């Protein structure tokens with residue numbers, strides 16, 4: 001096989017949790033092999049990107065994505081889903097076990113999804129297994145197949161085929177997960193609190209955005225988190241609480257960690273940027289669970305991020321056809337809960353965090369790449385830019401303001417609560433193991449070609465099949 005030469009990326013500023021620094025990068029066979037200023041061109045086969053003025057982030061690791069294939073590919077499939085992720089700077093994602101059907105609750109369903117992912121994913125991936133009542137016997141096999149961990153819902157998931165766990169089934173599952181050394185991720189909302197409040201609001205005909213928010217209050221998250229923490233403590237299971245909507249939840253989890261529980265916490269870009277007022281204005285497209293909160297919660301969550309209390313940010317991309325986001329009577333309780341956010345996570349964090357609130361780039365990289373890589377066993381191959389790591393890179397022009405248009409979105413159904421918003425920071429290219437999986441047309445101006453090594457002309461040319469994390 002002809003040697004393809006190296007890729008040299010010159011003049012960029014590389015971001016890591018420890019700091020940012022100006023350095024050239026040399027990439028060989030998909031791996032970063034050297035980082036120093038003024039790397040020389042070693043061979044006429046080398047290709048070069050002039051990244052002067054650009055910031056280079058480790059590719060994002062989005063540990064919380066719901067693609068709907070197999071079974072509900074009309075909602076979102078691996079092709080459009082991973083195109084969107086790549087356009088958003090994500091180079092590795094973990095797909096959730098539900099919303100596709102059958103849900104990934106045993107080995108055969110795992111293999112079925114894995115086949116689809118292998119054939120279609122533009123980026124690297126891992127698969128979560130599901131923990132539901134009655135499938136504890138399947139967890140060991142799921143783990144042997146390579147499941148990244150197990151996801152459980154403590155309240156209704158919104159699909160009939162993925163029932164919520166009760167305390168007993170969560171305990172049984174976490175007991176086995178502890179023995180396997182696997183992480184259990186919980187959607188922590190209290191089923192009895194949300195059910196009781198929902199019934200009460202509906203019986204009074206209260207179906208507005210603010211009613212929906214009030215039907216799933218922060219205390220419902222706290223109650224479920226408390227039980228999950230108790231079971232984690234009893235079993236010794238590693239716990240990951242997904243999509244905390246409030247700094248109170250984050251602080252409670254941190255306190256448990258300080259008391260010795262092996263627990264981490266995720267939040268999502270929408271909780272760091274949107275409020276219940278946006279839900280009121282935009283309707284179903286901004287509905288999620290837990291719901292968007294008030295402005296004070298957004299600010300408090302950013303303070304928690306700044307203080308290093310949040311471990312990871314995941315998109316919780318949970319797409320659906322637009323018809324499922326509308327109700328003829330405007331009843332928000334009836335529409336699908338889930339925000340399409342796979343493509344915009346880094347943009348939201350850069351605008352809302354770095355530009356508006358001065359949150360360091362180092363912090364944003366820790367949340368989106370380094371910490372998920374560490375928590376889920378991919379570090380240091382992924383989650384950092386260092387000699388020996390995969391060349392999973394995002395090239396960003398940090399200052400350029402641009403407004404998100406519907407046609408910019410690669411989703412199967414291009415709806416998003418962020419359409420029309422202005423972001424500073426444009427993703428110019430995403431490289432997976434040294435190969436471009438996405439680039440902005442303007443990048444062609446920055447590339448110099450040598451010899452016969454060249455970049456193809458079309459974005460999303462398939463160079464490498466996604467590889468299991």
Ligand SMILES: NC(=O)N[C@H]1NC(=O)NC1=O
Nearest residue numbers: 157158288289318337338
């Ligand atoms: N089923 C599903 O995707 N639920 C997700 N949607 C959401 O808004 N929160 C979730 O956990």
Ligand SMILES: [Zn+2]
Nearest residue numbers: 096187316318
């Ligand atoms: Zn979710």
